[in-house]
Amino acid sequence: MASRSFHGGGELLTAEEEQDLLVEIKTRMPDQGLIYTYRSHLEGGVCETADEIRTAAIIAAIKSNRVDYVDVELNSEPAFLERIRGALKVSESQWLVSHHNFEKTPTTEEINAVFKAMEAVGGDVLKLAVMPQSMDDVRHLIQATLTYNEKSQKPMIAIAMGSLGSITRIAPDLCGGSLTFAAGAGKTAPGQLSLEEIIDLRKRMALI
Structure with a gap:
């Protein structure tokens, strides 16, 4: 999978590096809930990213069984939300639905x-x-x-x-x-x- 997400100071992470990071976080804090966010640029994200890339990264996080919640914006494209909801249906992760003004x-x-x-x-x-x-x-x-x-x-x-x-x-x-x-x-x-x-x-x- 070729999706990427941003780390701290603008550093790019590959999909594999991001999965490794999720594993490390959960290993260090096994009793803490983890919220995964790949914020849309329309609601405060650091850069504009195609929905296909964001979808792939979010679904990979859901399938990793390392995240308790995914924070996904209410005002997303219907097709985008449908794919996220589909992944959540077969996962223990939950949807933190957000809206920012x-x-x-x-x-x-x-x-x-x-x-x-x-x-x-x-x-x-x-x-x-x-x-x-x-x-x-x-x-x-x-x-x-x-x-x-x-x-x-x-x-x-x-x-x-x-x-x-x-x-x-x-x-x-x-x-x-x-x-x-x-x-x-x-x-x-x-x-x-x-x-x-x-x-x-x-x-x-x-x-x-």
Whole structure:
């Protein structure tokens, strides 16, 4: 298989190297869940990659039995999603269906529509990331997520990007979310905090 994906600082990995890396991660952290992401350039990916290449890489990750979830965007081409869903049907991996809005925070109606669409396509975990322009936007996202969370059985992730939305990363359990994303060697999203920062702040807030 000729698919490639990007590592840390733009280093290209071959398909075989990527599989080796997945094995190494699982070997080092056997009790930790692993989310595999090959982000579309339309929603924050570092470069434009043909769907055929992304599909091959994601399906290879699913078939490896090393990943617990694959993060695939809601607004993907139907044929692309159908192939991913087909691979997931015969795998123990689950689909973390995501949507990113780097421009604004949608209205409550729009947020509800996105979550409903995620459930309708069969997502196992619903992930929404938006860009707030004010603290009102942050409160709006939290309120909409908490309300939807009450009527959905699916785990949810709701992130307000940028420094304004830090609370949604620090305390997702208070904002309707089920987990957060922290930076390891380098930050990959606007407003992302390091693991050490999140742990320190959660301790200060008596959340851990």
